[in-house]
Amino acid sequence: MSVNESLERRIAELEAELSDLRTARADPLGEGDLLKALLDSMAQRRVVEQSLLDAQTWFHLAQIAGGVAAYSVDFRTMTNRWSPSTYVMYGYDPASEVTFDQWISAIHPDDLPEVQRVVGLTTMIGEDVDHRFRIVRGDGAIRWIQDRGRVMLDDDGRPSRLIGINIDITDIMAMQDQLRSTDDFLGSVLDATSDCIKIIELDGTVSFASESCRDALGVDRLDDVRGKPWHDFWPIELWNMIDAALVRSSGGERYSFEGARERGDGSLRTWDITLSPIRGHQGEILCLVAVSRDVTEERGERARSQLLTRELHHRIKNSLATAQALARTSVASSTTLADFEANFSARLTSLSRVHAMIGDSDEQVTVRDVFARELQPFFSDKSVRIDGPDVPIDADVAVPLGMVVHELVTNACKYGGLGPGGSGLDVLWITRRDWVPPQLVIEWQEQGGTPAEIATSSGFGSKLTRRLVASLKGTIHARPSADGFRVSISLPLP
Numbered sequence: 001m002s003v004n005e006s007l008e009r010r011i012a013e014l015e016a017e018l019s020d021l022r023t024a025r026a027d028p029l030g031e032g033d034l035l036k037a038l039l040d041s042m043a044q045r046r047v048v049e050q051s052l053l054d055a056q057t058w059f060h061l062a063q064i065a066g067g068v069a070a071y072s073v074d075f076r077t078m079t080n081r082w083s084p085s086t087y088v089m090y091g092y093d094p095a096s097e098v099t100f101d102q103w104i105s106a107i108h109p110d111d112l113p114e115v116q117r118v119v120g121l122t123t124m125i126g127e128d129v130d131h132r133f134r135i136v137r138g139d140g141a142i143r144w145i146q147d148r149g150r151v152m153l154d155d156d157g158r159p160s161r162l163i164g165i166n167i168d169i170t171d172i173m174a175m176q177d178q179l180r181s182t183d184d185f186l187g188s189v190l191d192a193t194s195d196c197i198k199i200i201e202l203d204g205t206v207s208f209a210s211e212s213c214r215d216a217l218g219v220d221r222l223d224d225v226r227g228k229p230w231h232d233f234w235p236i237e238l239w240n241m242i243d244a245a246l247v248r249s250s251g252g253e254r255y256s257f258e259g260a261r262e263r264g265d266g267s268l269r270t271w272d273i274t275l276s277p278i279r280g281h282q283g284e285i286l287c288l289v290a291v292s293r294d295v296t297e298e299r300g301e302r303a304r305s306q307l308l309t310r311e312l313h314h315r316i317k318n319s320l321a322t323a324q325a326l327a328r329t330s331v332a333s334s335t336t337l338a339d340f341e342a343n344f345s346a347r348l349t350s351l352s353r354v355h356a357m358i359g360d361s362d363e364q365v366t367v368r369d370v371f372a373r374e375l376q377p378f379f380s381d382k383s384v385r386i387d388g389p390d391v392p393i394d395a396d397v398a399v400p401l402g403m404v405v406h407e408l409v410t411n412a413c414k415y416g417g418l419g420p421g422g423s424g425l426d427v428l429w430i431t432r433r434d435w436v437p438p439q440l441v442i443e444w445q446e447q448g449g450t451p452a453e454i455a456t457s458s459g460f461g462s463k464l465t466r467r468l469v470a471s472l473k474g475t476i477h478a479r480p481s482a483d484g485f486r487v488s489i490s491l492p493l494p
Helices: 003-026 031-066 084-090 100-105 112-125 170-192 211-217 236-250 296-333 337-360 367-378 395-414 451-455 460-471
Strands: 068-074 079-082 129-136 142-153 159-168 196-200 206-209 255-262 268-279 285-294 384-387 422-432 439-448 475-481 484-492
Touching (some): 068 084, 079 084, 079 100, 084 159, 100 112, 112 159, 142 170, 196 211, 196 268, 206 211, 211 285, 236 255, 236 268, 236 285, 268 296, 395 460, 395 484, 460 475
Antiparallel strands (some): 068 079, 068 159, 129 142, 142 159, 196 206, 196 285, 255 268, 268 285, 422 439, 439 484, 475 484
16 A cells, blocks of 8 residues: 555544544533544644655655656546656646646657657557657757556546656666767777687677677678577587686686687688686676687798798708718819819809809799709800700709709810810700609700710719719719710609
């Protein structure tokens, strides 16, 4: 029972007592006792009236303090009854009478169609009211109103009255707008990052995914990922790791791991994932944030760097071994210190040229590059021709082949086609893919010179040449020809 109903009931009881007192004049009760009874009843009535006044005052103050205004609407006459705070809320004079049409005119034009729809449902089928709209006060101020009301039915079960309250929620709506603006700003910041950022709830489901994350997953809308388990977006072989990360981060740890998954375009990428707890003001864990960074290129560069480092160590080791062999054998084949210095220096220079050629090239070295580098000084003075397909070769082949070419050029300058009695040199090469294994066949044909001296030579150059070709699992055959000297070399192709 409400306060008003209780007070009305008490007033009715007092009125009944007064009625009984009026009929008591015929009673033999004394006149003094009758007066005393009347005074007691009047005192009780004042107490009740004061209690009712106090209750109304307290209710009014509560309405003002809480931004709440009470109203009622009689559907039969379409008249309003407003509490004083309702007049204040809408900006009307409390002494005036506000009609239903005047209330309708205060509704913001953009919200009026929805309000009229709600009013229609309320008056026709008795649907209770719970909606929000804006009003435009007489001073031009716009306020947000939360309207809640209950429909009272008449004896025939038809809607007769609406009793409700209006709550001024303008400040709440302003805060919500501010929060939305903040959320939009934070969302824009997150969308601007290239990292994949997700908010993971403590139950393991995704509540937010940045734009770059949605792009990586191959989805367009946030609703396509919201509410789904995080591990569903990873291969099943990573689920145990994902679940372990969730457990540890939910316990307050920051956890990192790597995993591979396909992007939306089907490309396989490697991701570095860090899962961190987000705490509230009291230190409680509210949710988790997962930052996934695409490290595919970075890991590829690391692998390539490691490969290049191993290759460099391999080349240095081979070069030092070659230089050591050159020095050891040059000592054995030299008669004087001057001969050793000249021979060893020339061969080291040839070795350095090959390495320089390999290091300066952005692309893989070819057979043509090796011959052109050694024969470059003779192109203008002698009839030198090189011809063959572009055959790429690795450094492990280019270095010894370059040394072989250097020895052949040195002998040709002393005795053959590049010397004083020589008339030129032809170098031709072809590939024989039909051989088993496939072979690179090189023909070195000198014109003129003293080929007999070359053929009978058994010095260090000839020995080094055979050793170098043998190190490549190839064969070499040198012989005089009708017009000079001929060398045939066959090397296996990769």
